[in-house]
Amino acid sequence: MFFNLKPRLMEVSTETRMQQMAGRGLVVFPLPLQGHINPMLQLANILHSRGFNITVIHTQYNSLNPSKYPHFTFRPISDGLLETPPSTERGRDLLTLLNVNCVAPFRDCLVQLLSSVSEEPIACLITDAIWHFTQAVADGLKLPRLVLHSGNISFLAFAAHPFLREKGFLPKQETIGLHRIIHIHLVIFSDSQTEEPVEALPPLKIKDFPTMDIANPEDDLYMLIDGMVKANKGSSGFIWNSFEELEQPALATLRGRSIVPLFPIGPFHKYFPASSSSLLAQDPSSISWLDTQSPKSVIYVSFGSLATFDETEFLEMAWGLANSMQPFLWVVRPGLIRGSEWLEPLRNGFLEAVSGRGHIVKWAPQQEVLAHPATGGFWTHSGWNSTLESICEGVPMICSPRSNDQMVSARYASDVWRVGVQLENGLERVDVERAIRKLMESEGEEMRERIMCLKEKADLCLREGGSSYQSLESLVNYIFSF
Numbered sequence: 001m002f003f004n005l006k007p008r009l010m011e012v013s014t015e016t017r018m019q020q021m022a023g024r025g026l027v028v029f030p031l032p033l034q035g036h037i038n039p040m041l042q043l044a045n046i047l048h049s050r051g052f053n054i055t056v057i058h059t060q061y062n063s064l065n066p067s068k069y070p071h072f073t074f075r076p077i078s079d080g081l082l083e084t085p086p087s088t089e090r091g092r093d094l095l096t097l098l099n100v101n102c103v104a105p106f107r108d109c110l111v112q113l114l115s116s117v118s119e120e121p122i123a124c125l126i127t128d129a130i131w132h133f134t135q136a137v138a139d140g141l142k143l144p145r146l147v148l149h150s151g152n153i154s155f156l157a158f159a160a161h162p163f164l165r166e167k168g169f170l171p172k173q174e175t176i177g178l179h180r181i182i183h184i185h186l187v188i189f190s191d192s193q194t195e196e197p198v199e200a201l202p203p204l205k206i207k208d209f210p211t212m213d214i215a216n217p218e219d220d221l222y223m224l225i226d227g228m229v230k231a232n233k234g235s236s237g238f239i240w241n242s243f244e245e246l247e248q249p250a251l252a253t254l255r256g257r258s259i260v261p262l263f264p265i266g267p268f269h270k271y272f273p274a275s276s277s278s279l280l281a282q283d284p285s286s287i288s289w290l291d292t293q294s295p296k297s298v299i300y301v302s303f304g305s306l307a308t309f310d311e312t313e314f315l316e317m318a319w320g321l322a323n324s325m326q327p328f329l330w331v332v333r334p335g336l337i338r339g340s341e342w343l344e345p346l347r348n349g350f351l352e353a354v355s356g357r358g359h360i361v362k363w364a365p366q367q368e369v370l371a372h373p374a375t376g377g378f379w380t381h382s383g384w385n386s387t388l389e390s391i392c393e394g395v396p397m398i399c400s401p402r403s404n405d406q407m408v409s410a411r412y413a414s415d416v417w418r419v420g421v422q423l424e425n426g427l428e429r430v431d432v433e434r435a436i437r438k439l440m441e442s443e444g445e446e447m448r449e450r451i452m453c454l455k456e457k458a459d460l461c462l463r464e465g466g467s468s469y470q471s472l473e474s475l476v477n478y479i480f481s482f
């Protein structure tokens with residue numbers, strides 16, 4: 001079995017709930033990466049609006065700014081990164097190191113919170129799924145832990161699918177877990193770039209699976225996923241930034257396997273409009289520049305907070321954009337191009353060629369950009385937050401997934417929801433140009449109609465009686481039952 005804790009859902013009347021509400025504290029612990037901080041703080045805001053008091057434990061790395069959240073209490077902990085910096089600033093190394101370094105400081109902080117008479121009694125802990133060490137800490141303190149998954153549901157669902165067992169690839173006595181499935185999958189299909197469809201898991205292809213060095217039991221991603229799966233077995237429930245109507249098949253698969261409750265209560269960012277959890281300053285010229293452009297004419301280009309490209313890829317992207325003759329707003333984060341500070345590789349007349357038609361910023365107010373009437377398309381790395389934000393504004397996408405759950409989000413966007421064009425074969429300028437024309441001209445209207453239907457479903461699911469509305473009610477009742 002995937003999980004081992006019985007759900008404790010129960011009905012609590014509004015009156016009883018109000019009585020219980022006094023002194024209900026929640027401790028949240030976001031992973032210190034932009035794509036994980038945003039949904040955790042949005043979730044904290046949602047639960048605060050339902051009467052919970054929020055304490056945020058956070059690392060020094062990508063430290064949060066308490067002044068943006070005066071209604072929360074912030075507790076910084078030491079993460080040891082100054083003493084033992086990871087070999088790369090980001091990525092798997094960092095996450096592995098944080099999961100080791102934070103154990104003692106996190107436990108000490110939690111013990112202090114639990115024993116302090118001046119603090120509200122704490123109902124439960126909510127941590128990002130990648131903070132796997134926190135399950136053991138919570139167990140030791142007899143504190144229920146809810147897990148926030150920042151990615152799409154389909155990523156976990158396909159991993160838990162019994163496909164390989166049915167095919168006889170799994171030993172019958174084997175316990176199914178995410179790590180085991182991916183491990184065996186990659187043993188069988190060692191070339192993870194193949195186009196071959198995974199027949200029992202439409203629409204996924206072999207290349208949509210994340211790659212890892214399975215020959216090396218110390219592989220960071222393998223160990224992270226392994227740790228996550230083991231920790232999740234002991235958790236009290238999963239919260240998803242997604243909604244029933246968007247990922248119904250994946251949810252059904254998971255529900256069939258999970259004995260802890262699942263709470264798809266997204267899209268989180270629609271509960272509270274602007275995101276104040278941005279680690280980088282959002283350049284307001286993004287909006288003033290969009291104001292000068294015609295309706296639905298601009299392609300917005302952004303690859304989230306972590307993706308990087310080599311110089312050759314970057315220049316192909318740049319010239320693909322230039323040759324498309326389409327206006328564009330491009331987020332080029334410092335560090336996006338490996339080996340460059342910022343725009344140094346853009347020589348040889350590129351900036352002159354796109355003058356007046358292209359605007360480049362270091363970081364944008366993305367939700368406002370997507371909601372702007374001039375934005376007609378989004379070229380994205382298919383990070384889950386970006387995918388949801390695009391759906392919620394009815395903006396069709398070009399998908400260039402880079403890693404982890406992004407390949408699955410991109411596959412769903414292009415092949416299931418059919419609201420995006422996927423750049424499947426790298427980033428050659430002719431392919432980029434063709435994809436932009438497809439999105440902004442030939443197939444754009446049909447994709448826009450389909451994504452507008454999804455946008456409507458996203459709006460409806462949050463209204464009274466909608467799927468996420470009900471799921472949030474269940475989550476609140478569930479937390480009161482602890």
Ligand code: UDX
Binds near residue numbers: 036282303364385389
């Ligand atoms: C990561 C993973 O890549 C993603 O696959 C996973 O699902 C969550 O964590 P990231 O790569 O940063 O996140 O992408 P994404 O999930 O899209 O999150 C980026 C966030 O930064 C979004 O909320 C977006 O609105 C915000 N953003 C991005 C800005 O505010 N300004 C920008 O210029 C770009």
